[in-house]
Amino acid sequence: xxxxxASKYAILxxxxxAEHANENRKISVKVIAESIDVPSPFLAKLFQQLVKGKIxxxxxxxxxxxxxxxxxxxxxxxxxxxxxxxxxxxxECFLGLNECDGSNPCPVHFIVERFKNSxxxxxxxxxxxxxxxxxxxxxxxxxxxxxxxxx
Amino acid sequence: xxxxxASKYAILxxxxxAEHANENRKISVKVIAESIDVPSPFLAKLFQQLVKGKIxxxxxxxxxxxxxxxxxxxxxxxxxxxxxxxxxxxxECFLGLNECDGSNPCPVHFIVERFKNSxxxxxxxxxxxxxxxxxxxxxxxxxxxxxxxxx
DNA sequence: ACTATATGAGATAAAAAGGTCTTAATATAT
DNA sequence: ATATATTAAGACCTTTTTATCTCATATAGT
Numbered sequence: 001x002x003x004x005x006a007s008k009y010a011i012l013x014x015x016x017x018a019e020h021a022n023e024n025r026k027i028s029v030k031v032i033a034e035s036i037d038v039p040s041p042f043l044a045k046l047f048q049q050l051v052k053g054k055i056x057x058x059x060x061x062x063x064x065x066x067x068x069x070x071x072x073x074x075x076x077x078x079x080x081x082x083x084x085x086x087x088x089x090x091x092e093c094f095l096g097l098n099e100c101d102g103s104n105p106c107p108v109h110f111i112v113e114r115f116k117n118s119x120x121x122x123x124x125x126x127x128x129x130x131x132x133x134x135x136x137x138x139x140x141x142x143x144x145x146x147x148x149x150x151x
Numbered sequence: 152x153x154x155x156x157a158s159k160y161a162i163l164x165x166x167x168x169a170e171h172a173n174e175n176r177k178i179s180v181k182v183i184a185e186s187i188d189v190p191s192p193f194l195a196k197l198f199q200q201l202v203k204g205k206i207x208x209x210x211x212x213x214x215x216x217x218x219x220x221x222x223x224x225x226x227x228x229x230x231x232x233x234x235x236x237x238x239x240x241x242x243e244c245f246l247g248l249n250e251c252d253g254s255n256p257c258p259v260h261f262i263v264e265r266f267k268n269s270x271x272x273x274x275x276x277x278x279x280x281x282x283x284x285x286x287x288x289x290x291x292x293x294x295x296x297x298x299x300x301x302x
Numbered sequence: 303a304c305t306a307t308a309t310g311a312g313a314t315a316a317a318a319a320g321g322t323c324t325t326a327a328t329a330t331a332t
Numbered sequence: 333a334t335a336t337a338t339t340a341a342g343a344c345c346t347t348t349t350t351a352t353c354t355c356a357t358a359t360a361g362t
Contacts, residue, residue, distance in 0.1 A: 002153025058309060060360095106293070
């Protein structure tokens with residue numbers, strides 16, 4: 001029931017692409033890595049995998065970089081998580097029990113279940129572009145940098 | 152917002168102690184490790200730390216083992232988590248953002264907040280003995296073993 | 303064609319988490 | 333006192349995760 005750092009980086013940077021890139025304006029790993037403050041060689045690896053998984057797109061060479069096609073924009077955050085972590089982890093019992101379900105629940109099973117449903121609403125039932133637009137509309141910055149107040 | 156395996160083991164085995172041990176009936180690592188199916192040398196290490204943290208108690212020698220005093224029983228699951236993982240991890244932003252709070256929320260901040268509050272009700276506002284009694288009353292087995300139906 | 307600039311791929315390294323082993327210390331029972 | 337059972341402590345090993353490095357490949361612009 002938790003994301004690896006890899007998944008978090010992948011989510012943030014894909015949402016970054018959704019907001020800032022398109023087929024005519026591709027963005028390099030380096031720029032994204034600096035913008036959201038993640039280690040760039042690590043992000044490069046993640047992007048390779050996301051491209052293979054058809055979550056994002058890329059072109060090589062000058063003015064190349066990463067971006068989302070219309071089709072990519074329809075993918076969900078859960079697709080990203082599935083691509084990077086797999087879905088097992090996010091569905092595991094919070095206390096690690098092998099057998100934990102409605103008829104055999106751990107002490108926090110129903111609490112976790114409710115949470116998971118809400119998360120899935122955002123991460124499965126909404127596509128990346130929709131989520132990105134929501135974030136932009138709310139004026140949020142998704143970065144791992146410290147956001148220092150301007151002086 | 153997630154527990155390490157170490158924390159999970161510690162929680163399960165402390166709840167095991169709450170249910171099965173007391174000052175007159177101490178239980179050895181080996182027995183507990185087998186009962187809930189966790190690696191026993193690893194659990195031994197965790198128990199050392201829990202003893203230092205005054206979450207559980209121990210005595211050496213024949214008929215020795217681990218158990219909970221009245222004082223230990225008043226500790227909470229959150230005390231266990233704090234002792235093993237520290238509290239930072241459980242309070243981190245679900246997406247890993249450095250700055251994520253009510254006035255600067257990540258896309259799932261309020262969902263996570265609600266979840267955290269519910270978890271805290273069980274893990275901070277209830278002591279170990281109370282939680283254990285609740286679990287016993289509900290007839291739950293907290294083990295990592297597969298619970299195979301009896302033939 | 304050549305050069306510069308990107309990504310792609312695979313090997314490698316470093317750090318963290320998970321797990322084991324060995325020896326010492328201590329308490330109990332005989 | 334001695335043997336035995338148990339935890340305590342610390343070193344050690346393994347696996348997974350995170351991160352880096354190097355070289356190959358593709359593309360654009362000149």
